[in-house]
Amino acid sequence: MDNFQTELHKHTAQTSRTFARDYFLRAGIAIESEAFWEVEGQLALRLSASNDRNTGKVNLTAAPLSPVRDGASLLIGTPIVESVTLSIGLRDFQARALALGVNVPTMLWDDFTDIVRKLYACHLNADSLYTALDPLVLTNDDLWIAYGGVIEVDPNAHFRQPGAPPPPMPLPPERINYVPLAGDIISVVNGAGLGMLTADAVTRYGGVSAGMVDMSSGSLLEKLAPALTFAASLPRVNVVLLNLFAGMTRCDDIARAVLQWMPAETSVPLIVRMSGYDNEEGKEILDKAARLTLYSAIDLEDAARRAVHLANERKVERGYPSE
Amino acid sequence: MPFTSQMNERSNVAILANKNSRVLVQGMTGREGRTFTDHMIAYGTNVVGGVTPHKGGEWGVRGRPVFDTVRAAVNATEADISVVAVAAQQAVDAVYEAVDAGIRMIICITEGIPMQDMMRLIEYVRGTSSRLIGANSPGILIPSECSIGIMPWYIATRGGIGVVSRSGSLMYEVTYGLTIRELGQSALVGIGGDSIVGTSFVDILEYFEDDHETEAVVLIGELGGRMELDAARFIKSRMSKPVYALITGGTAPQGVRMGHAGAHYLTNEESAGYKLAALRDAGARVADRLEDFYALFTH
Known part of the structure; x- marks a missing residue:
């Protein structure tokens, strides 16, 4: 820690x-x-x-x-x-x-x-x-x-309860929940169940989850940028894994919002896995953008495998001893 | 109790809710309330009105009337189901008000209600004829009939699988996966992710077991509490229909709350692994990852 x-x-x-x-x-x-x-x-x-x-x-x-x-x-x-x-x-x-x-x-x-x-x-x-x-x-x-x-x-x-001590963690933006775990792969999700599923998948491929940033219900497109910025800024995080079920938002709109958010020279790799309305169009938009640190996954297993691989690479880059 | 002929004709999940159910929305005039009410009506749900104190007499989404109190709304519309989607600090009062007005089923969407408030509320509701679903529930969806809550309507298609889940997002994910594999659903019921909720897995399994349209059940559970273990006992002793279970949260460290207020374990019995084993022993087909879960239906 x-x-x-x-x-x-x-x-x-x-x-x-x-x-x-x-x-x-x-x-x-x-x-x-x-x-x-x-x-x-x-x-x-x-x-x-x-x-x-x-x-x-x-x-x-x-x-x-x-x-x-x-x-x-x-x-x-x-x-x-x-x-x-x-x-x-x-x-x-x-x-x-x-x-x-x-x-x-x-x-x-x-x-x-x-x-x-x-x-x-x-x-x-x-x-x-x-x-x-x-x-x-x-x-x-x-x-x-x-x-x-x-x-x-x-x-x-x-x-x-005035005077009650606040929870011991960096505070996420308003209406976004953050569950910290000890690892270096943070998932950004819209629902805690999806977050648990993602952490389980990361563990299966030998990675260690850094927990979840949960946008939960409400307007996905509005919460996406602050949630990603918060996740990428957390100490120790090597990879951000965005795993969404689009719900009432369309995947192509989400893809465009991801590209709009993405800083040109981001150092933390972002892996995106989406399901729901228009998910093929969404994936196509991300693939065509061809950003160096952006990877659009076929499914959750693909996303988790990729996340663990990238996290290990980044650990070596940042001088961590390999485990 | 002997069935009346009318009950024989109607399926059990349709008794839970159907396209004739008269639905109120407590919190219809808020920003999110307007959005999901619009989706509910578009799906064909019979939304008869909304309740927002101080806004009685106004017209809400698609011309539905807004009332100041639930009692006034029930008097005018004969509503029998209410969706509670107000802020956490008002939600408990809103549920008490709905019970007091004689609403048959209250679906509480609101997340973040203090635990002791829920304990008092549930103790009270159990002494009445109302059923409380949630809190922190995404709602109930009966494909081709009605959608009561905040579920995205396009994920579901009519068929024979009853889906019950603690998590909303996972239920959407799994149901969509079933739909694109041409496995339709009889009903989707989100019981909510809080530590203590008004309706349990067993309550809904009973509906599904007795329902002639439901041929199989999908149960989506997670770490924390003993609801999945109660479900395992019920499956072993009472269920004749096949149950497919997906349990998440296997990586959660002991004591850490995994996003849902109820998703944390203190004893081994509350862990995801223990629950998975208990359900498997009870005869359910189980998985802890999505791809394996869908494969259960093809083998």
């Missing part, structure tokens, strides 16, 4: 921690964020809330951990899970079931229930996908202390 991305990642991790700590604090849970190395206590837990996509409920999980040594702890025993129906909400008996399951002493059940309630409230209020106190320790003096907190805000809910 290049420095830019590492720095960005570090920065985001720090902002996430600060966001979670402040959020928990406002809800009445103080996170002991001072560096800890070893923690003595009678009990250590990971207490978490997550959205279950299969049941549509919120799962509260209490997982018993080993004592904290060298700043880390391990999962021991079986996690206890309680599922909360959103319209009914968390009931006290569910918090008691968690307490009983992980052997919280009976006289501390009320304190524990209070923490579970606050965690659940944070999970809902923050539009979180995953919320956790990790580890949550019960000290020998019967005090509950949380040494770490996580709140993973749903990206779709960022608009109503």
Whole structure:
């Protein structure tokens, strides 16, 4: 990973921690964020809330951990899970079931229930996908202390969560989605399914996908140039693979838009594979243009094979050791 | 339940939607709404009106009336299907409004709805007689009958294959591939790419299994969740018709969201490879690349 991305990642991790700590604090849970190395206590837990996509409920999980040594702890025993129906909400008996399951002493059940309630409230209020106190320790003096907190805000809910940390990646143009992966072949697609299919094909020919730039629905011709410019400008990218199903746009119009976008002296090769209305005319326009760094593929397999070949060539050119 | 004679005559997918279905478009007056509504009407879909708050009384695409509320639209037009194509921040409210007005089937095109909003919405819809398709669905298309949603109409031709998919773009790609190979379709249903959706693969497989026009089923799935595994169990225990499955996302690293909100896996059971194997074991013919997939139909 290049420095830019590492720095960005570090920065985001720090902002996430600060966001979670402040959020928990406002809800009445103080996170002991001072560096800890070893923690003595009678009990250590990971207490978490997550959205279950299969049941549509919120799962509260209490997982018993080993004592904290060298700043880390391990999962021991079986996690206890309680599922909360959103319209009914968390009931006290569910918090008691968690307490009983992980052997919280009976006289501390009320304190524990209070923490579970606050965690659940944070999970809902923050539009979180995953919320956790990790580890949550019960000290020998019967005090509950949380040494770490996580709140993973749903990206779709960022608009109503002020202060939520942004995703750790270069930001794509408006209304274009970007999924980064570790490789050097970026696909530009109009639909995530097509993007996955493309990444799978690249992998099959021994290449490594750099992820997808997804123009999704909406006006393809308007999004094409900004999407290609963004993809070609990403660090580490050696090849851009444009894979489209034309939908309501005609392939010959797309071909003309590609040529119009293409800088005369582009260094990043572009491979185009299109399907849909007028795709033969579209391919013909690209072939006739005879640009040095433009390759128009017959099908996806052809496109992927070509992309991997060009990416390997470019790696050698740029002085990467061959693998 | 015994079939009435009328139900015997009409195929099951035509019960889902047909050319007489009375369709509303929530969000018809927006730029994209105008474009796809125009395509829907051109295809022969019986679009009876649109809903946009503050624009009631205006005339929308091809002279269709616009109403302020879904209830007013239903009163005037007896609409029974609604397409929701409004911005993510208004979409949840739009679906609640459609359910409240008694719409039978709501197809939510909108992408990017917060997960907890969807969880509440789906829990609510399950207690009503409405069916929710999506969110993040491209819609439903019954060849030669109607196109309800944003699918490009020219990809499909009438025939015996029922197509159900989580991805829109892949469904277009595959359906077009089937059409140029002269393999027509009975219906295309996009159930949506989100983590949690109102209608599952199994719901649609049930329609296809009971439908006398559908002879075979194409299922297009991906990594994440367990819908494909539920489908595998259903295929093994209930399906008599052949199922052809294409599963994508085999290269996705664990935990990375592959563009669709729902396309990420945390456990091995949610990975593309595991799903492919489960479907194969259940008797489906499977592939993970396009060329192999089409070859399944010729062998």
